[in-house]
Amino acid sequence: MRDGAHVVKIELYVNREGRSVVARPADTLLHILREELGLTGAKPGCNNGDCGACTVVMDGWPMKSCIMLAVEAAGRQVTTIEGLRDTPIQRAFAEKWAFQCGYCTPGFIMNCHALIQNRPDATDEIITDWLQSNICRCTGYKEISEAVKSVLVTGKDTL
Amino acid sequence: MIPFNFEYYEPSTIQEAVHLFKVLDDQGKHPLYYSGGTEIITLGRINEIYTGAVIDIKNIPECSTLAIHNEKLILGCALTLSELHDSGLFPLLGETGAGVADRTSRNKITLGGNICSQIIYREAVLPLLLTDSEVRIAGPGGMQQVPINQIFNQKLQLRKGELFVQSITDTSYIHMPYTAVKKRKVSAIDYPLVTIAAIRTNSMIRLAFSGVCSFPFRSQMIEEIINRHQIPLQSRVEEAVNHLPAPILDDIKGSAAYREFVFKNTLFDTIRLVGGG
Numbered sequence: 277m278r279d280g281a282h283v284v285k286i287e288l289y290v291n292r293e294g295r296s297v298v299a300r301p302a303d304t305l306l307h308i309l310r311e312e313l314g315l316t317g318a319k320p321g322c323n324n325g326d327c328g329a330c331t332v333v334m335d336g337w338p339m340k341s342c343i344m345l346a347v348e349a350a351g352r353q354v355t356t357i358e359g360l361r362d363t364p365i366q367r368a369f370a371e372k373w374a375f376q377c378g379y380c381t382p383g384f385i386m387n388c389h390a391l392i393q394n395r396p397d398a399t400d401e402i403i404t405d406w407l408q409s410n411i412c413r414c415t416g417y418k419e420i421s422e423a424v425k426s427v428l429v430t431g432k433d434t435l
Numbered sequence: 436m437i438p439f440n441f442e443y444y445e446p447s448t449i450q451e452a453v454h455l456f457k458v459l460d461d462q463g464k465h466p467l468y469y470s471g472g473t474e475i476i477t478l479g480r481i482n483e484i485y486t487g488a489v490i491d492i493k494n495i496p497e498c499s500t501l502a503i504h505n506e507k508l509i510l511g512c513a514l515t516l517s518e519l520h521d522s523g524l525f526p527l528l529g530e531t532g533a534g535v536a537d538r539t540s541r542n543k544i545t546l547g548g549n550i551c552s553q554i555i556y557r558e559a560v561l562p563l564l565l566t567d568s569e570v571r572i573a574g575p576g577g578m579q580q581v582p583i584n585q586i587f588n589q590k591l592q593l594r595k596g597e598l599f600v601q602s603i604t605d606t607s608y609i610h611m612p613y614t615a616v617k618k619r620k621v622s623a624i625d626y627p628l629v630t631i632a633a634i635r636t637n638s639m640i641r642l643a644f645s646g647v648c649s650f651p652f653r654s655q656m657i658e659e660i661i662n663r664h665q666i667p668l669q670s671r672v673e674e675a676v677n678h679l680p681a682p683i684l685d686d687i688k689g690s691a692a693y694r695e696f697v698f699k700n701t702l703f704d705t706i707r708l709v710g711g712g
Binding site for chain 2: 280281282284300301302303304307323324325326328331337338339340342343344345347348387405406408409410
């Protein structure tokens with residue numbers, strides 16, 4: 277990447293694969309993922325950092341890709357919903373019916389996946405704190421909470 | 436999508452960042468220092484911020500410092516609110532910061548970004564005001580260290596090209612009794628109707644506020660009133676309202692009358708919680 281240009285070449289690592297893109301520094305990571313890399317799992321919702329539908333995992337932590345520039349992601353490990361395969365939280369979402377229309381589901385799953393990886397012993401308070409980052413228009417919060425608790429070490433006993 | 440282009444710079448030293456700002460400003464590019472960048476992105480998208488160049492300061496080591504040195508807690512401006520919370524090093528700041536936005540957004544929102552934001556609440560400054568912290572400011576003339584209570588008046592009074600680099604807090608404050616209460620209109624994630632942060636030192640209760648007026652503040656007059664322990668607490672709270680530094684906010688989140696009601700109740704509860712009833 278070159279400092280100071282209106283169009284720059286960015287080396288991204290998305291789903292364990294190196295990807296080279298040409299982008300405006302003003303482009304969000306969400307835009308580049310969807311429009312340049314064809315990874316449409318991260319959803320545009322509010323485009324304002326409110327709804328969480330665009331959540332991806334970056335270096336292990338959930339990030340809203342609508343409030344991150346693609347240039348900020350250079351050299352960092354980005355995982356989108358397309359990068360998850362048959363993970364415990366994906367199976368739990370299916371088993372617990374933790375989705376209705378599905379639009380928020382990729383964002384919720386990425387956030388829950390990061391929670392499970394980082395805080396497998398999360399308390400109810402921590403689970404609530406993390407899940408409040410995402411909005412489900414169909415209001416399927418109870419099922420989503422049950423899904424993540426069924427995977428967490430501490431959650432299994434409280435269901 | 437942000438409807439205008441800007442250049443992106445990633446300096447690795449403070450000197451380089453400050454120099455870049457000067458050069459870009461001289462070129463008429465209206466540069467902005469970029470930390471978490473959430474406000475630049477969200478307000479830029481709706482044309483409420485414009486810049487021709489951003490200077491990302493996250494790669495500058497001093498901006499990411501999280502250390503205790505000579506009984507001083509040093510916090511870099513580019514630390515995220517989540518990092519501050521999870522570190523547990525400054526619980527009042529961690530908890531106050533945890534009231535801002537939501538957890539995932541706080542993985543991006545930084546200490547410096549919150550304190551220097553255009554959005555009026557800037558709640559992360561409250562613990563720094565209460566603990567008489569100092570801030571390191573870099574500018575064309577070099578680095579200076581200033582008490583935050585001198586340089587924060589409604590907002591951090593930075594001159595063009597100056598960069599808030601670090602906060603410095605005496606660790607003796609860290610373990611004092613404290614509380615932070617945020618009252619919102621309805622939902623769990625929102626801007627405040629009223630946020631109050633308080634600590635109890637050996638001699639008195641200190642109080643700082645956000646959401647009540649159109650800027651965050653610590654008021655020595657209100658502290659003086661609240662610490663008159665010979666007077667009933669309810670009377671002290673009623674008197675405190677008369678000494679707010681500006682009119683109470685009156686907007687869609689809450690009328691001035693409702694905010695005053697919430698302010699009084701929250702102040703009453705805060706003082707009881709921190710042990711000054």
